[in-house]
Structure formats: structure tokens, C-alpha cells
Amino acid sequence: MAIDIANISTSLGTKLITFSPANATPSGDVIPGSCTIHMIEIDNTANGSDIAYLKIINGDGTGTAGVITVGTDAPEYVFHCPAGTKLTYLFPETISITSKLRMWCVTGAGTAGTTSPSGNVKVEVLVS
Numbered sequence: 001m002a003i004d005i006a007n008i009s010t011s012l013g014t015k016l017i018t019f020s021p022a023n024a025t026p027s028g029d030v031i032p033g034s035c036t037i038h039m040i041e042i043d044n045t046a047n048g049s050d051i052a053y054l055k056i057i058n059g060d061g062t063g064t065a066g067v068i069t070v071g072t073d074a075p076e077y078v079f080h081c082p083a084g085t086k087l088t089y090l091f092p093e094t095i096s097i098t099s100k101l102r103m104w105c106v107t108g109a110g111t112a113g114t115t116s117p118s119g120n121v122k123v124e125v126l127v128s
Contacts, residue, residue, distance in 0.1 A: 003027055012038045013126040022054065022105035022123040023116035026061070026068035030101045031127060037095040039126040041088045042081035042105075046119035050107045054079045054123055059099035068102055071114040078109060081121075101127070 004018040017030055022042075037056075044052040055075035060066030062073055077095065081087045105121050106113040 003030055005030070010126075013128040015127050017101075017125040017127060018122065019103060019105075019125070020122040021120040022052070022103075023121070024070050024104055024106045024114055025116075026070060026104045027102055030103065030125075031097065032100055034099065035097045035101055035127040037091060037097065037101075037125060037127050039088065039090050039124075040079055041086065041124045042079060043086045043122040043124075044081040044117070044119075045084055045086055047083050047117050047121065048119075049083050050117040050119065051083055051109075052081045052105055052117050052121045053107065053109050053113060054081070054103060054105050056097075056101065056103045058097045058101070061102070068104065070104055070106065071112050074111045080109065097127075101125075 006016045056077040061068035063069045
């Protein structure tokens with residue numbers, strides 16, 4: 001898993017976060033403070049049968065020092081992407097992250113999902 005944050009200048013956002021390959025390993029503090037999410041794109045074209053579920057939590061998990069415990073910590077937001085597709089979610093009203101932006105990607109929709117997609121999933125998040 002790699003996280004890349006590019007500074008950009010658009011009317012929508014100022015940072016483009018790339019999470020690739022997105023998997024069941026939580027991202028850590030992608031943005032350590034507050035931010036506003038404007039757009040999320042999930043590229044699941046490398047998976048012929050796995051539905052990808054991007055999960056986002058605002059702040060700390062229940063683990064030591066606030067670490068996210070996949071399968072235990074309930075995400076605040078869940079975005080699905082069917083197998084073999086690419087989806088873009090746009091948020092005209094935005095999503096406000098008040099503490100820390102953390103995310104992970106698994107094949108199960110519920111909190112208990114812990115399995116990474118079998119193929120690479122690329123997630124891009126536009127924030128300001």
C-alpha cells in the first residue's frame with residue numbers, strides 16, 4: 001500500500017490523495033487534521049469478481065495509540081465499487097473530516113470485513 005498526496009490548485013480541492021493498492025491495511029493518518037472531501041474515485045477494474053468497499057473513519061480507532069482495528073472499528077463512510085468497474089463519487093455538499101482521515105479497502109461491506117481485494121484497487125480522493 002502506498003499513499004501519495006499531490007498538491008493541486010483547482011476550484012474544488014487542493015490535494016489529490018492516491019491510495020494504491022488500496023487494501024485491508026489501514027492508511028494511517030492520510031490527513032492528520034481536518035479536511036473536506038469533494039470526490040472519491042475507486043478503480044476496481046483489476047478485479048473480475050471482488051467487490052471493493054472503501055471504508056473511511058474520521059479520527060482514531062480503538063487500538064493502541066488510536067490505531068484502526070480492521071474488522072472491529074466501524075467505518076463512518078463506506079463506498080462500494082462493483083467488480084471490474086471504476087466509480088466516481090462526487091459530493092456537492094462535501095464530507096467533513098474533523099479529526100484525521102483514515103481509510104482501508106476490503107471485500108466485505110460490514111464492519112467485520114477484513115479481506116483485501118485479490119487484484120489492485122486504486123483510490124483517489126480530492127480534498128481541501
